[in-house]
Amino acid sequence: MATEETLNQIFQMVFDDDCIQIYPATTANDVDGWDSLSHVNLITTIEAKFSIRFTQKELLKQKNVGDLIADIDRKLAGN
Amino acid sequence: MPHNIGKICTSVQCARGLSAKTAFRWISAHAERTDYTFGDLDRESNRFANAITSLGVGEGDIFFTFLPKMPEQFFAFLGILKVQAVCGTLFSNFGEDALLDRLGDSGAVGIITRKSLYKKIARIRNQLPALKHIILVDGDDDQASGVISYQRIMAEASTVFEVQPTSPDTPSVLHYTSGSTGKPKGVLHRHASLGSQQPTAQHILGLSEDDIYWCTADQGWVTGTSYGIIGPWSLGVTQIHYGGGYDAQEWMNLLAQEKVTVWYSAPTALRMLMREDETIFTSANLPDLKAIYSVGEPLNPEVIAWSRRVLHHDIFDTWFQTETGAIMITNQPGREVRLGSMGKPFDGIEPAILADDGTPLPDGEQGNLCVKAGWPSMFVTYLNNESAYNSKFKNGCYYTGDTARKDSDGYYWFMGRSDDVINTAGHLISPFEVESALLEVEEIAESGVIGAPDDLLFEKVVAFVQLHGRYQPNKDLEIKIRLHVSNRASSIATPQEIIFCDSIPKNKSGKIMRRVLKARYLGEDPGDTSTLEI
Numbered sequence: 001m002a003t004e005e006t007l008n009q010i011f012q013m014v015f016d017d018d019c020i021q022i023y024p025a026t027t028a029n030d031v032d033g034w035d036s037l038s039h040v041n042l043i044t045t046i047e048a049k050f051s052i053r054f055t056q057k058e059l060l061k062q063k064n065v066g067d068l069i070a071d072i073d074r075k076l077a078g079n
Numbered sequence: 080m081p082h083n084i085g086k087i088c089t090s091v092q093c094a095r096g097l098s099a100k101t102a103f104r105w106i107s108a109h110a111e112r113t114d115y116t117f118g119d120l121d122r123e124s125n126r127f128a129n130a131i132t133s134l135g136v137g138e139g140d141i142f143f144t145f146l147p148k149m150p151e152q153f154f155a156f157l158g159i160l161k162v163q164a165v166c167g168t169l170f171s172n173f174g175e176d177a178l179l180d181r182l183g184d185s186g187a188v189g190i191i192t193r194k195s196l197y198k199k200i201a202r203i204r205n206q207l208p209a210l211k212h213i214i215l216v217d218g219d220d221d222q223a224s225g226v227i228s229y230q231r232i233m234a235e236a237s238t239v240f241e242v243q244p245t246s247p248d249t250p251s252v253l254h255y256t257s258g259s260t261g262k263p264k265g266v267l268h269r270h271a272s273l274g275s276q277q278p279t280a281q282h283i284l285g286l287s288e289d290d291i292y293w294c295t296a297d298q299g300w301v302t303g304t305s306y307g308i309i310g311p312w313s314l315g316v317t318q319i320h321y322g323g324g325y326d327a328q329e330w331m332n333l334l335a336q337e338k339v340t341v342w343y344s345a346p347t348a349l350r351m352l353m354r355e356d357e358t359i360f361t362s363a364n365l366p367d368l369k370a371i372y373s374v375g376e377p378l379n380p381e382v383i384a385w386s387r388r389v390l391h392h393d394i395f396d397t398w399f400q401t402e403t404g405a406i407m408i409t410n411q412p413g414r415e416v417r418l419g420s421m422g423k424p425f426d427g428i429e430p431a432i433l434a435d436d437g438t439p440l441p442d443g444e445q446g447n448l449c450v451k452a453g454w455p456s457m458f459v460t461y462l463n464n465e466s467a468y469n470s471k472f473k474n475g476c477y478y479t480g481d482t483a484r485k486d487s488d489g490y491y492w493f494m495g496r497s498d499d500v501i502n503t504a505g506h507l508i509s510p511f512e513v514e515s516a517l518l519e520v521e522e523i524a525e526s527g528v529i530g531a532p533d534d535l536l537f538e539k540v541v542a543f544v545q546l547h548g549r550y551q552p553n554k555d556l557e558i559k560i561r562l563h564v565s566n567r568a569s570s571i572a573t574p575q576e577i578i579f580c581d582s583i584p585k586n587k588s589g590k591i592m593r594r595v596l597k598a599r600y601l602g603e604d605p606g607d608t609s610t611l612e613i
Contacts, residue, residue, distance in 0.1 A: 013562065014565075015566075016174070016199075016562075017195065019198075027108075029108030029109065029323050030108070032147065032171060032195045032196060033172045035172060035324060035325075036324070036351070037565075037570040037571055038565060038570040038573075040573075041558075041570070041573060044558060045558050045562070048554050048558055
């Protein structure tokens with residue numbers, strides 16, 4: 001399953017909305033309920049589901065879903 | 080003299096000659112800007128008043144808004160008040176349990192929301208028999224489910240509405256707040272609350288008609304209504320309302336580009352800014368900014384020192400509660416800021432530091448922070464819970480639930496809560512509500528929730544969880560628990576830390592001993608444990 005598809009499922013689970021459809025350009029302003037506290041839920045879930053760990057620097061640089069996908073793919077590739 | 084808040088914030092401003100003046104500049108999350116004049120605000124709120132009147136909503140009915148920050152929030156709020164119905168506002172991140180508690184307890188007859196949020200309502204609708212009208216700002220009519228299109232009903236409504244004479248005692252705004260036990264309580268205010276909200280906006284926030292004012296609070300909370308709608312618009316002040324979330328650079332751009340003169344925010348947001356690259360602030364050009372205020376939880380001295388260094392401004396901390404409806408104790412320009420202090424009482428407000436038996440305590444001693452009853456914005460009841468309301472008053476004093484001390488110069492200093500309520504990021508969270516949500520998780524047998532000190536949030540929610548014997552703690556379960564609380568209660572109630580344990584300490588009558596949990600968490604002596612059931 002492609003990263004974006006898995007990530008979409010995580011978004012649906014975290015924000016309790018089966019209709020969420022994410023795109024690389026999606027930001028927190030596009031998803032109801034994506035505030036700083038639910039962002040912690042999102043990151044925690046992504047890390048667990050993909051078995052990865054983001055650094056603080058990566059978290060600060062992630063501005064949209066595209067940045068998240070790029071970081072996930074890079075980690076899964078072992079870079 | 081009119082008393083109706085909806086009328087005073089719109090028609091009265093137009094009658095003063097401000098019809099063409101910008102009431103608010105709406106800046107969407109994607110930075111599109113739209114200006115609404117006081118004339119627009121009057122017409123659109125009139126339309127909403129007519130629209131809900133046509134549905135049969137009238138005086139005394141309770142109608143909620145459940146929207147993120149957006150123009151329709153303001154039109155609806157003021158329109159509801161114009162028909163002398165009660166406007167309840169809901170934080171848009173509330174989950175189903177939180178919504179059910181509030182809509183169910185209040186017997187709300189209607190709600191305005193949008194499609195993405197309506198899903199939560201739809202799941203509990205069959206438990207809300209009184210809820211007849213659901214207006215969707217971005218939806219079509221659906222008669223079968225009683226859903227009404229905002230676009231259609233507003234298009235059909237007249238822009239003229241005659242506000243009927245309104246008594247100052249007419250109920251106006253309803254916010255739910257958390258206690259340490261039981262369900263959230265509906266704090267009901269009345270139109271006379273303007274008698275506190277307007278003068279505090281004028282004399283503490285210093286607002287005048289020349290100001291450009293930005294209050295970052297969500298309208299789901301009392302600051303968002305008292306100082307994001309009522310206070311400033313009753314004075315004819317132009318506001319900025321921004322639909323985007325927290326973004327340090329965006330916020331600084333907004334302050335600069337919109338020439339904001341008065342900024343009202345929250346300590347948690349200010350502490351988040353403090354963690355950002357300082358060049359964001361040192362490079363910001365803010366010649367128009369006159370004053371920064373904060374509210375929600377105590378403002379630590381480091382934040383004020385940071386602001387003085389990088390923004391060249393003091394931050395004036397203000398103190399009030401949902402129940403007080405308006406600022407009671409405050410710092411303000413022209414008076415020495417004592418770092419970490421709540422400041423001094425506003426004119427006419429008479430606080431006192433009392434012992435549990437009601438005896439006044441001498442300066443310097445910590446006790447119950449109380450306020451002499453009778454200020455205009457004092458809440459009039461907890462809806463359907465008069466006994467809880469009465470329990471907050473003794474000998475003519477309102478007991479706030481906060482503890483504080485007063486120094487010899489009359490400054491007040493917040494010390495903590497006298498109950499188990501958790502103040503996280505300026506929002507009061509009931510441990511009982513979180514524990515109830517936790518017990519809905521199949522794997523959990525017992526839970527106990529406390530607030531623990533946190534550098535960013537002031538307090539964080541910490542959950543002690545005992546699993547049924549057949550389950551083992553693991554990462555997936557931890558995530559499941561977090562998401563469950565977030566989606567059933569709200570994101571702000573989500574435990575920041577989950578501690579799996581073998582048992583939850585209770586006393587002999589089965590009450591969770593949160594004091595013992597807190598001591599255990601902080602590594603302190605739990606004190607008297609003679610009533611502990613082992």
